[in-house]
Amino acid sequence: xxxxxxxxxxxxxxxxxxxxxxxxxxxxxxxxxxxxxxxxxxxxxxxxxxxxxxxxxxxxxxxxxxxxxxxxxxxxxxxxxxxxxxxxxxxxxxxxxxxxxxxxxxxxxxxxxxxxxxxxxxxxxxxxxxxxxxxxxxxxxxxxxxxxxxxxxxxxxxxxxxxxxxxxxxxxxxxxxxxxxxxxxxxxxxxxxxxxxxxxxxxxxxxxxxxxxxxxxxxxxxxxxxxxxxxxxxxxxxxxxxxxxxxxxxxxxxxxxxxxxxxxxxxxxxxxxxxxxxxxxxxxxxxxxxxxxxxxxxxxxxxxxxxxxxxxxxxxxxxxxxxxxxxxxxxxxxxx
Amino acid sequence: xxxxxxxxxxxxxxxxxxxxxxxxxxxxxxxxxxxxxxxxxxxxxxxxxxxxxxxxxxxxxxxxxxxxxxxxxxxxxxxxxxxxxxxxxxxxxxxxxxxxxxxxxxxxxxxxxxxxxxxxxxxxxxxxxxxxxxxxxxxxxxxxxxxxxxxxxxxxxxxxxxxxxxxxxxxxxxxxxxxxxxxxxxxxxxxxxxxxxxxxxxxxxxxxxxxxxxxxxxxxxxxxxxxxxxxxxxxxxxxxxxxxxxxxxxxxxxxxxxxxxxxxxxxxxxxxxxxxxxxxxxxxxxxxxxxxxxxxxxxxxxxxxxxxxxxxxxxxxxxxxxxxx
Numbered sequence: 001x002x003x004x005x006x007x008x009x010x011x012x013x014x015x016x017x018x019x020x021x022x023x024x025x026x027x028x029x030x031x032x033x034x035x036x037x038x039x040x041x042x043x044x045x046x047x048x049x050x051x052x053x054x055x056x057x058x059x060x061x062x063x064x065x066x067x068x069x070x071x072x073x074x075x076x077x078x079x080x081x082x083x084x085x086x087x088x089x090x091x092x093x094x095x096x097x098x099x100x101x102x103x104x105x106x107x108x109x110x111x112x113x114x115x116x117x118x119x120x121x122x123x124x125x126x127x128x129x130x131x132x133x134x135x136x137x138x139x140x141x142x143x144x145x146x147x148x149x150x151x152x153x154x155x156x157x158x159x160x161x162x163x164x165x166x167x168x169x170x171x172x173x174x175x176x177x178x179x180x181x182x183x184x185x186x187x188x189x190x191x192x193x194x195x196x197x198x199x200x201x202x203x204x205x206x207x208x209x210x211x212x213x214x215x216x217x218x219x220x221x222x223x224x225x226x227x228x229x230x231x232x233x234x235x236x237x238x239x240x241x242x243x244x245x246x247x248x249x250x251x252x253x254x255x256x257x258x259x260x261x262x263x264x265x266x267x268x269x270x271x272x273x274x275x276x277x278x279x280x281x282x283x284x285x286x287x288x289x290x291x292x293x294x295x296x297x298x299x300x301x302x303x304x305x306x307x308x309x310x311x312x313x314x315x316x317x318x319x320x321x322x323x324x325x326x327x328x329x330x331x332x333x334x335x336x
Numbered sequence: 337x338x339x340x341x342x343x344x345x346x347x348x349x350x351x352x353x354x355x356x357x358x359x360x361x362x363x364x365x366x367x368x369x370x371x372x373x374x375x376x377x378x379x380x381x382x383x384x385x386x387x388x389x390x391x392x393x394x395x396x397x398x399x400x401x402x403x404x405x406x407x408x409x410x411x412x413x414x415x416x417x418x419x420x421x422x423x424x425x426x427x428x429x430x431x432x433x434x435x436x437x438x439x440x441x442x443x444x445x446x447x448x449x450x451x452x453x454x455x456x457x458x459x460x461x462x463x464x465x466x467x468x469x470x471x472x473x474x475x476x477x478x479x480x481x482x483x484x485x486x487x488x489x490x491x492x493x494x495x496x497x498x499x500x501x502x503x504x505x506x507x508x509x510x511x512x513x514x515x516x517x518x519x520x521x522x523x524x525x526x527x528x529x530x531x532x533x534x535x536x537x538x539x540x541x542x543x544x545x546x547x548x549x550x551x552x553x554x555x556x557x558x559x560x561x562x563x564x565x566x567x568x569x570x571x572x573x574x575x576x577x578x579x580x581x582x583x584x585x586x587x588x589x590x591x592x593x594x595x596x597x598x599x600x601x602x603x604x605x606x607x608x609x610x611x612x613x614x615x616x617x618x619x620x621x622x623x624x625x626x627x628x629x630x631x632x633x634x635x636x637x638x639x640x641x642x643x644x645x646x647x648x649x650x651x652x653x654x655x656x657x658x659x660x661x
Contacts, residue, residue, distance in 0.1 A: 057560055090563035097561075102554040106653060107576045117562040152652040168562075 003071070004175055004208055005031040005054070010068035012046075012053045015061075019281040023049040023063075025232040029225070031176065036202065036209040038223035038240070040216055040255065042277050046232040047212045051178045054210075055095055056085050073175075091121040094169035098181040100161035104153035111137070111149025114168045121172045136167035139204075140197060159190035163197065170201055177202075178210045183218060195222065217259050220244065228252050231278050231288035234307070238314035248316040250293045287317065295320055337648075341641070348637050355633050356411075359626050360404050372396055375620045376420040407626075416627035421619050426627035430609060434631075436513060437608035440601070441593035443528035444535070449586060452536040456543020456582075461570060463548065471540055478537035487530040487603035494526060511605040527604040531597045535589045542585055546578035553577070580650050584643055591639030595632030 012024040024046040031037050039047045052058050053065050056077060070077040072093065077085060094117075097103040105113060114136055115129030124132065130149065137145035140163040153161055162182060169177055179198065183191035199222060202209055211219055219226065219240070226243040228236040228251065236249040247253055254273035275292040278284050287305050290296040305317040363372075373382075373390050382390075391397050394417075395406055410417060416426035459471040495510035514520045550556070551574045559573040598610035605611070609628060616624035647654045 055561055057557065086563040086565065088563070089561055095558075095561040097554060097558060099554060103558045105555040105559065105573050105577070107651060108573075109652075116559075116564070120563060154653045165558075168558075 003030045004033045004073065006069075006071040007050075007054065008069040008071070010050065010053055010070065011066045012049050012058055012063060013066050014063045016281070021280045022232050022283065023280060024053060027068075027227075027229070027232075027234050029227050029234070029237060031208050031210065032224075033175065033208055034202070034206045035224040036211060036219075036222050038211045038213060038219035038226045039229060040213060040219065040226060041229035042214055044231075044277050044280065045229040046280075047214075047229055048180050049232075050229070051095065051180050051210065051212055054178065055089055055093060056080075057089075087121070090117040090174075091172045092174055093176040093178065094172065094174040095178045095180065096162070096165050096169050096182045099185045100158055100165050101185065103165060104156075104161055106153055109150055109152055110156065110164050113153075114149070114164065114171055117168070117171050132171070133167070136171055137164065139170075140164070140167045140201070142167075158186055159193060162186060162190075162194050166194075166197060166201065170205060170207070173205055174207055176210065177207045178212070180212045181214070182211075184213075184215075191218070198222075215259075216244075216255050228255070231283055232280055233288065233317070234315075235289065235318070236314075236316045237307070238312070238316075242312060242314040246314070246322070248310055248314070248320070248322065249289075249318040250295055250320065251289050254292075341645070344641050344644075348634075351637065352630070352633065353408075355629060356407065356626065357404070359629060360400065360407070363622050363626075364400055372420070372620075372622070375622070411630065416630065417623035419616075419624050420621045421616075422621075426623050429612065429624065430627060430631055433607060433609050433612050436606065437597075437601070437610065438594060440524065440527055440531060440597065440606060440608060441590060443524045444531040444593050444597075445586065445590050447528050447532040448536045448539055448589065451532075452539025452586075453543055453582070455536075455540040457547060457575070459540065459544045460547030460551065460578075468544075471544070475537035475540050479534055479541075481533070482599075483530060483534060483597075484599045484603050486533055487526070487600060490526045490530055491603070513607060527600055527606050530603070531593060531600040535585075539582060539585060543578065543582050546581055547574060550574040550578040576650075580647070583646060583650060587639060587643030587646065588636075591636040591643075594635050594639070 007030075008028050010024055010027045011022070014021040014023055027046070027050055029037060039050060041047050049058070049063075054070055054077065056065075058065060065078060068078070072088065077088065080088070104110070111130050111133040114133035115124070115126065118124045118129040118132055119126065122129075134145045134149050137149055142148050142160060142163055148156070148160075153164070156164060165182075177198075182198070183194050186194060195218060198209065198211075201207070209222075211222060213219055216226075223240045226236075226238065226240050227234050228243065228249065230251050236243060236247065236252050243252060244256070247256060251273070254271075257271040258273060260270060273292060278288055278291070284291055284301075286299070286301040286303055287293070287296070290300040293300065299319070305319060307315040307317055308319075309315055310322075372394070373387055373396065376390050376394070377386070395403055398406070407417070414427065416430075418425055419429060422429065455471045455475075459468040462468055491510040494508040496507075499507035508526055509515060509518050509523045510526060513523050515523070551570070553574075556569060556573055559569045564572075595609065597608070598614050600606065601608045601611035602614050609631070613625060613628040615621075616628065
């Protein structure tokens with residue numbers, strides 16, 4: 001029971017006109033206090049839905065958590081009443097969203113938006129909350145925080161808005177910070193600053209972070225653990241070192257190979273993963289990745305592979321032995 | 337800000353010229369039937385001397401462009417001419433009728449805002465519920481019903497049938513502004529509801545769609561992630577954003593109502609600006625028609641300006657006069 005957050009076999013489905021979308025289908029992971037878990041995968045792999053499920057922010061009735069447990073400090077968030085969930089949201093578990101341009105309310109001053117959760121969860125007065133908001137803005141590196149707290153979001157640049165979002169999320173000193181692609185909408189230089197800021201904040205506050213991204217490069221320095229998702233399922237899960245240096249799933253190889261690298265060879269081309277992610281309504285039988293996998297064999301097309309431990313808590317669904325991995329050139333060379 | 341207001345006021349001048357010019361061309365001999373002298377003197381025979389006197393007084397012998405310039409010069413001095421039929425200054429006639437129109441317009445706006453906003457918000461918050469279907473359906477019907485017909489239905493139902501059914505115990509007044517029978521405000525009920533009917537339906541629909549749009553925005557998810565209650569998210573975060581277009585609509589509508597609700601005032605014999613213009617059109621009393629239109633145009637433009645300025649209060653992204661973005 002030492003885990004801060006333990007997700008067991010989570011499944012979240014959306015009922016649409018065309019059928020049931022299994023956005024998240026059997027995801028399990030553990031988050032220890034102060035650690036960082038990176039959730040990696042393509043668009044539509046279920047990363048964000050996993051995050052929203054933890055916060056219980058899935059839009060009902062179309063979307064529903066259909067099974068699993070979300071144990072926060074031992075209590076199942078799924079079984080909490082609405083008011084219990086609200087007391088966790090924003091206070092113990094806070095969230096940063098992808099697009100800082102649209103995630104702040106345009107008609108309220110930044111300081112007020114930051115102070116809102118302090119008034120709600122910490123019982124502060126408006127004035128106290130404003131003072132605290134100024135401190136928080138200063139902490140996330142906004143110059144002239146007292147003046148800027150009185151500004152509206154449109155007066156902030158993209159990077160500053162994301163800093164404000166971080167300040168807002170950290171306002172109540174949460175145990176867990178969920179960041180849903182926090183740098184995707186930003187310039188590259190700003191991305192680095194925001195990631196640096198998040199690491200700095202983690203050191204200061206000791207919050208655990210769930211970092212959702214489609215960019216493995218982003219999480220390389222940051223994450224303690226990495227979970228790779230594909231078509232709503234986790235395909236690989238382990239410590240950052242293991243997943244980066246001994247990846248066991250062809251999809252992870254593909255993700256790593258599609259990263260731009262300037263250290264290996266100058267004229268090296270990027271190797272995309274060919275094909276498209278599958279429809280989540282008609283997931284291919286067997287391993288969902290098999291139509292795009294150059295190593296797919298008979299069984300891959302028939303039987304859904306389960307997670308198995310390949311040593312040291314490193315889990316993968318792929319039955320491929322480590323020596324079957326092509327050496328330098330990762331999975332997709334022949335397909336590229 | 338001041339610069340913006342001054343610029344907007346200057347922009348009103350061409351609109352004024354355009355409107356008055358069109359009216360002048362319409363009343364030129366040969367465009368509409370009727371001899372202006374006859375309009376003024378009535379059907380009885382008149383002497384040639386009197387005829388010339390009338391022509392002289394109203395400058396009817398001048399070429400049309402001269403007449404127009406004279407009219408504009410008088411307008412600058414706040415003189416809208418004299419009614420052909422009543423022999424009184426047009427300004428005085430409207431000054432007398434305007435308070436009645438204003439009262440009706442205010443009552444109409446109150447109905448529009450209270451019922452329209454409430455219906456729209458309920459409909460959005462409880463999307464696809466029975467109430468939502470009811471609101472969507474009734475507003476669709478309401479926007480397609482002619483106002484005068486709706487007014488007459490109200491008169492028949494609340495004024496006549498209801499009186500019959502209750503044996504005279506309960507009914508509403510169906511014409512005029514006051515009577516010994518009812519307090520004055522009761523006379524407002526049916527005209528105000530009739531006047532507001534179409535706009536109320538529009539307000540409800542705009543409110544609903546804006547609310548739904550606003551509730552789908554990312555900042556709503558941010559607000560929910562803070563742990564705010566559904567109520568706080570809806571009424572604090574969504575509503576303020578959703579209200580901006582509704583305020584525009586209501587503001588402009590108020591301008592239109594102040595210009596006189598010709599149909600409603602006529603159906604309910606409400607002695608306001610609209611009814612006055614309606615009567616004047618029938619009598620070809622051009623100075624009243626023109627004066628009325630000039631006043632309406634002026635009011636609508638002023639209200640539009642105020643609505644635009646109110647944006648700056650509601651939406652911080654809008655600042656006039658170069659400050660900000």
